[in-house]
Amino acid sequence: MSKPLAGQRFLMFVEEIYEDLELWYPKLRLQEAGAEVVLAGSEAGARYAGKNGYPCRSDAAIADMRSADFQGVVVPGGFMPDKLRRDAKVLGLVREFSAAGKLVAAICHGGWIPISAGVYKGVRVTGSLGIKDDLVNAGAIWEDAPVVVDRHFVCSRKPDDLPDFMIGILSVVAPR
Numbered sequence: 001m002s003k004p005l006a007g008q009r010f011l012m013f014v015e016e017i018y019e020d021l022e023l024w025y026p027k028l029r030l031q032e033a034g035a036e037v038v039l040a041g042s043e044a045g046a047r048y049a050g051k052n053g054y055p056c057r058s059d060a061a062i063a064d065m066r067s068a069d070f071q072g073v074v075v076p077g078g079f080m081p082d083k084l085r086r087d088a089k090v091l092g093l094v095r096e097f098s099a100a101g102k103l104v105a106a107i108c109h110g111g112w113i114p115i116s117a118g119v120y121k122g123v124r125v126t127g128s129l130g131i132k133d134d135l136v137n138a139g140a141i142w143e144d145a146p147v148v149v150d151r152h153f154v155c156s157r158k159p160d161d162l163p164d165f166m167i168g169i170l171s172v173v174a175p176r
Helices: 020-032 081-084 088-099 108-117 130-138 161-171
Strands: 009-013 036-041 047-049 055-057 072-075 101-106 147-150 153-156
Touching: 009 020, 020 036, 020 072, 020 088, 020 101, 072 088, 072 108, 072 161, 081 101, 081 108, 088 101, 088 108, 101 108, 101 161, 108 130, 108 153, 130 153, 153 161
Parallel strands: 009 036, 009 072, 072 101, 101 153
Antiparallel strands: 047 055, 147 153
16 A cells, blocks of 8 residues: 655644544544654643544643644644634744645634634635634635645635545645
């Protein structure tokens, strides 16, 4: 089986009330492609519950993460992004990924984090209709599509878009 992402590492954020599918589907798909995925939460080894109750244990603390150690970041939705968008370390990491031209991927309400990091100005995006105004007010160019890829930015709207979201992510990090 081909492992196009062998040797690559990706960061994902986790916190209480993450959207279950939007965390697990990308994590498992990236691992399937050979990548290492590090789930970082407020505390290393902490257990978090998803919106639908699925548990997740963090691998590391956000405070200990360095963007230089990863090829990109994937931000799931749920209510989690509303809490993490207030964390200066989270915002700094997203700014560093963006400035380095590394993958910044967000689905559903995950777009709140790049909004607060100030990296979406002039970027074509999509996301949950619930944050459309936030995206536009942040200077993003809104599109209602299952996936939008603009350079190193990949966005999707909801769990139903996860297959397209992953195709978009893979087109950025493992182009053919």
